[in-house]
Amino acid sequence: MSRPTVLVARAVFPEAIARLRRHFEVEPNDDDTEYTHAELMRRLRGKGGLLATAGEPIDAAMLAAHPQLRAICLMTVGYNNVDVAAATRQGVVVTNAPGVLTETTADLGFALMMAAARRMSEAERFLRSGRWTKWRYDLLVGSEVHGATLGILGMGRIGQAIARRGAAGFGMRVIYHNRHRLPPAVEAPLGARWVDKATLLAESDHLVLVLPYTPQNRHAIGAAELAAMKPTATLTNVARGGIVDDAALAAALRERRIAAAGLDVFEDEPQVHPALLALPNVVLLPHIGSATEATRRRMVGVAVDNLVAALTGGAPPTPVNPEVLPLLRA
Numbered sequence: 001m002s003r004p005t006v007l008v009a010r011a012v013f014p015e016a017i018a019r020l021r022r023h024f025e026v027e028p029n030d031d032d033t034e035y036t037h038a039e040l041m042r043r044l045r046g047k048g049g050l051l052a053t054a055g056e057p058i059d060a061a062m063l064a065a066h067p068q069l070r071a072i073c074l075m076t077v078g079y080n081n082v083d084v085a086a087a088t089r090q091g092v093v094v095t096n097a098p099g100v101l102t103e104t105t106a107d108l109g110f111a112l113m114m115a116a117a118r119r120m121s122e123a124e125r126f127l128r129s130g131r132w133t134k135w136r137y138d139l140l141v142g143s144e145v146h147g148a149t150l151g152i153l154g155m156g157r158i159g160q161a162i163a164r165r166g167a168a169g170f171g172m173r174v175i176y177h178n179r180h181r182l183p184p185a186v187e188a189p190l191g192a193r194w195v196d197k198a199t200l201l202a203e204s205d206h207l208v209l210v211l212p213y214t215p216q217n218r219h220a221i222g223a224a225e226l227a228a229m230k231p232t233a234t235l236t237n238v239a240r241g242g243i244v245d246d247a248a249l250a251a252a253l254r255e256r257r258i259a260a261a262g263l264d265v266f267e268d269e270p271q272v273h274p275a276l277l278a279l280p281n282v283v284l285l286p287h288i289g290s291a292t293e294a295t296r297r298r299m300v301g302v303a304v305d306n307l308v309a310a311l312t313g314g315a316p317p318t319p320v321n322p323e324v325l326p327l328l329r330a
C-alpha cells in the first residue's frame, strides 16, 4: 500500500520533518513561504494530511476541493482559521496543541501587562534616544501591579495561569468574566471571583484578554467597553487580533481614556494599525506569546503526534472534533 502524502504548510524544526518522513511522503515548506489560498489549494491536491499553523485559512471551499484529506493538524492552540464544522461534515479530523503552551503564554501575558503598567518600552526608547539626563520624582511613573485588581476576560487554561501569577506572586485581587463560572475548587486557590463583564471593565486595574476568537467575540473590546474602564487602567491582549477594535483602542490610548496597553496580537497582523504605531503608551509585540524554543518544539511535536496517529489508525491525542474519529478509522 502506498504511503500517505502530507503537506507541511510552514517551516518547522527539521526533526519534525524527519519524524513525518518515517511514516509519510512529505512536502515541506523549508522556505516558509506564506501560501496564498490558491497555492494552498494546489498543494493540497492528493494530500491525506496537513500540518499547519493558525495562519492558514482553511475554509469550506478548500475542504470540499480535497475530499481525500483526512487530517488537519495545527501546531497552535487557536484554530479559528479552520472551518471546523465543514471539516467535521467531511469527516476530516482537526487537531490543535492545547496545554503545551499555557505557562509560556501566561509568562508573556504577565510580562506584557507589567511592561504596559510600568511603561517599559517607552522608558527604554527614552533612554536610547539620549534624553535621560537626571533622576526625577515623576519621570516615567506608571501604575502599581502588586496589590492591584487583575481582571481576566476568558478564564481558560492560560487565563488561570495568569491569575495564578497575579494572586500568588503579586498579591493581586483577581476577578474574571467567562461564559461559565469556574467550579469553586478552581476559583479558590486563585482567589478568583466571577463578575459580569460590566463589573470586570469597571473594576480592573489591569485587564488581560485570553479568550478564544469566535465571530461572537469580534470587537468584544470596542469603544463602549474602553469607555467603561478606569482612566488609569491597562489593557493586555495575548488572545487574538479582532477581539479588540484596534482603531477604537488607539483613540482611547491617544485621549488617555485608558492609561496603557500591551498587545501581542492585532486585527490585521502582521499589519499593525498605524495609529497604534504612533502612540507611546502601548507595548507592541509580534505575536510571540508561545515563543520559547522548548514550547515551540512541544507545539510542533503535538502536531506531528496527531498527524501520525490520525493517518496510521491511532487515536490523535488532541482532536478538536473527536466525533469524526470513528469515521477516520472505518
Ligand code: DGY
Pocket: 054, 075, 076, 077, 078, 079, 101, 239, 289, 290
Ligand atoms: C496559538 O497557539 O494559537 C498562538 O496564538 C500561536 O498562533
